[in-house]
Amino acid sequence: MSNNIWTIHRLFLPTCLIVLLGLCSRSMSQQSTSTKYPDRHFLDAAFEMSLQHATMPQIVQKLSETAHLSILVDGEPNRNLANFKFKAPARDLLDRLGETFDYDWTLTRANVVLFRKRFTVRGERPQTHLKEMQQLMKDIVATFDLAPRVAPGDAVSPMIQQLAQTFTPEQRAILNDGNKLSAGALLPDQLSLLNSAILANTFSELEEKLGHYAPLVSGLESSYLVVKEQAGVAQTSSPRRDYILVVRDKNKRLLSHYFLTRLVND
Amino acid sequence: MKQTVPSPPNKGANFAFGICLLLLVSLPGKAQQISTDENVQKLKTPVHLNLGKTTLAAVALRLTEQCGVTIEPAEYLKEREMVVQMDGISARAALEALSELNDWAWKETKEKHILIARKVSRLPVKPAYIWRRIHTALPRDVRDYLGVEMRAENPDDFKNPLDNTDQQKAQKLEEDRVKLFRLFKDTQIELYDSLPKTIYTGEPYAYEKMSESQKSNLLVQTFFPVFYLFISRGKEFMLGDFLPYVHDPRTAILGLKGNLLEVNIVLNVPNGQWSAGFQVEVH
Numbered sequence: 005m006s007n008n009i010w011t012i013h014r015l016f017l018p019t020c021l022i023v024l025l026g027l028c029s030r031s032m033s034q035q036s037t038s039t040k041y042p043d044r045h046f047l048d049a050a051f052e053m054s055l056q057h058a059t060m061p062q063i064v065q066k067l068s069e070t071a072h073l074s075i076l077v078d079g080e081p082n083r084n085l086a087n088f089k090f091k092a093p094a095r096d097l098l099d100r101l102g103e104t105f106d107y108d109w110t111l112t113r114a115n116v117v118l119f120r121k122r123f124t125v126r127g128e129r130p131q132t133h134l135k136e137m138q139q140l141m142k143d144i145v146a147t148f149d150l151a152p153r154v155a156p157g158d159a160v161s162p163m164i165q166q167l168a169q170t171f172t173p174e175q176r177a178i179l180n181d182g183n184k185l186s187a188g189a190l191l192p193d194q195l196s197l198l199n200s201a202i203l204a205n206t207f208s209e210l211e212e213k214l215g216h217y218a219p220l221v222s223g224l225e226s227s228y229l230v231v232k233e234q235a236g237v238a239q240t241s242s243p244r245r246d247y248i249l250v251v252r253d254k255n256k257r258l259l260s261h262y263f264l265t266r267l268v269n270d
Numbered sequence: 271m272k273q274t275v276p277s278p279p280n281k282g283a284n285f286a287f288g289i290c291l292l293l294l295v296s297l298p299g300k301a302q303q304i305s306t307d308e309n310v311q312k313l314k315t316p317v318h319l320n321l322g323k324t325t326l327a328a329v330a331l332r333l334t335e336q337c338g339v340t341i342e343p344a345e346y347l348k349e350r351e352m353v354v355q356m357d358g359i360s361a362r363a364a365l366e367a368l369s370e371l372n373d374w375a376w377k378e379t380k381e382k383h384i385l386i387a388r389k390v391s392r393l394p395v396k397p398a399y400i401w402r403r404i405h406t407a408l409p410r411d412v413r414d415y416l417g418v419e420m421r422a423e424n425p426d427d428f429k430n431p432l433d434n435t436d437q438q439k440a441q442k443l444e445e446d447r448v449k450l451f452r453l454f455k456d457t458q459i460e461l462y463d464s465l466p467k468t469i470y471t472g473e474p475y476a477y478e479k480m481s482e483s484q485k486s487n488l489l490v491q492t493f494f495p496v497f498y499l500f501i502s503r504g505k506e507f508m509l510g511d512f513l514p515y516v517h518d519p520r521t522a523i524l525g526l527k528g529n530l531l532e533v534n535i536v537l538n539v540p541n542g543q544w545s546a547g548f549q550v551e552v553h
């Protein structure tokens with residue numbers, strides 16, 4: 005018994021410490037910009053900067069030189085040019101730069117300033133590089149391979165039908181009386197069927213859609229777009245353009261195609 | 271009728287697992303092991319990377335030239351764009367900054383050779399962890415764009431989807447859905463309007479002939495529907511967790527409404543109970 009208590013204490017104390025450290029590191033990154041990094045006094049030094057019609061890379065370069073800061077920015081902002089004229093502490097200049105171009109900033113342990121996009125401005129979007137997206141799609145498909153294979157369409161239905169046919173008279177009576185039946189009270193085979201139905205209900209649509217989009221992304225380099233115009237169906241309706249993205253493999257075999265439709269007067 | 275009594279969860283193992291995950295998340299990009307003292311010293315070399323707008327491949331090349339250790343990004347990361355003004359810090363600090371910016375990891379793959387790549391999910395390979403593995407796979411900026419928070423807790427601690435504290439997240443989810451749809455439409459219009467007139471005569475327009483912006487817009491058209499699908503799964507995706515019956519079917523409750531067999535879970539929420547699930551017509 006005393007051994008157990010000792011073991012609990014031995015595990016509990018370092019664990020508390022780790023949890024506290026983890027929470028501290030998280031709360032640091034969630035602080036509002038005005039109170040960010042109060043212990044990093046180099047951010048309190050004031051600098052003057054004045055740039056007209058400057059791009060973010062130009063402002064970053066000037067700020068880096070003026071305030072002797074190492075700065076790393078993800079991507080490039082959608083907004084192109086800005087006027088940047090301020091005399092303020094470095095932390096305020098960083099705040100202003102972030103506000104101007106829709107970025108948040110943090111510091112690394114070595115005091116490198118990291119700027120990441122906030123995505124609060126329309127038109128801002130993550131970087132989209134083909135190889136990275138192809139790798140991501142591979143990872144997503146591989147992850148969904150962990151899910152049980154389910155046939156497309158109504159795979160859930162036959163499994164639930166089968167489950168219903170295996171109900172015992174007692175189970176049937178519970179359900180027919182309008183009462184609920186806990187799955188914990190099912191027989192092992194019934195529970196297995198229910199489990200399969202739940203997983204199919206959860207994953208089948210995702211698997212189907214991934215099966216459609218994955219070949220498009222992986223074969224995009226060998227794809228081409230064609231447009232087919234369709235006359236309006238009714239007198240009042242606009243003619244339609246079908247943009248068809250065709251993806252073929254090296255042997256010209258059709259891997260996938262994708263319709264993007266647009267009304268001509270859209 | 272046989273009663274199946276749910277076995278109690280293994281609290282000790284779950285707790286230890288949670289701590290391991292917390293450690294993994296709390297210490298991003300730290301404690302990289304370098305095999306030789308020589309390389310440790312080389313990574314202490316002060317570097318001067320005043321590159322402005324550049325790519326990860328170019329940064330890695332300059333780092334290599336300046337510190338003498340070959341530093342290479344994974345093939346799929348080479349085109350990542352960034353603005354780099356890092357001066358007088360060690361090569362190691364630069365590597366750590368690059369990794370931290372995008373939640374990448376760097377490691378020595380062979381002597382004098384360092385690879386920058388995406389972090390690999392260390393979660394166990396089983397269906398219950400699917401969303402969390404996907405969260406790990408998403409590039410950091412995509413995750414930020416979709417408003418996905420990395421959750422490291424034990425997946426058995428299912429967070430109630432209707433918890434009041436999550437109402438803001440529900441609103442954010444709806445905003446993200448609108449944002450994503452808008453991006454899809456904007457890029458579609460941009461792509462259509464930029465196509466050459468010859469395409470309307472029936473002539474195919476090959477990807478290899480497209481401009482960089484057309485390629486990028488086409489990629490959004492083919493990939494972002496997947497993100498939209500994820501977001502459509504709502505809180506399940508955002509919280510990185512499935513409804514409890516996916517983890518343990520014994521938590522499901524069966525009911526019969528007419529000839530519909532309902533499979534639900536019932537969750538206690540601050541103002542009562544909430545149920546979710548699906549129903550199938552049975553004969």
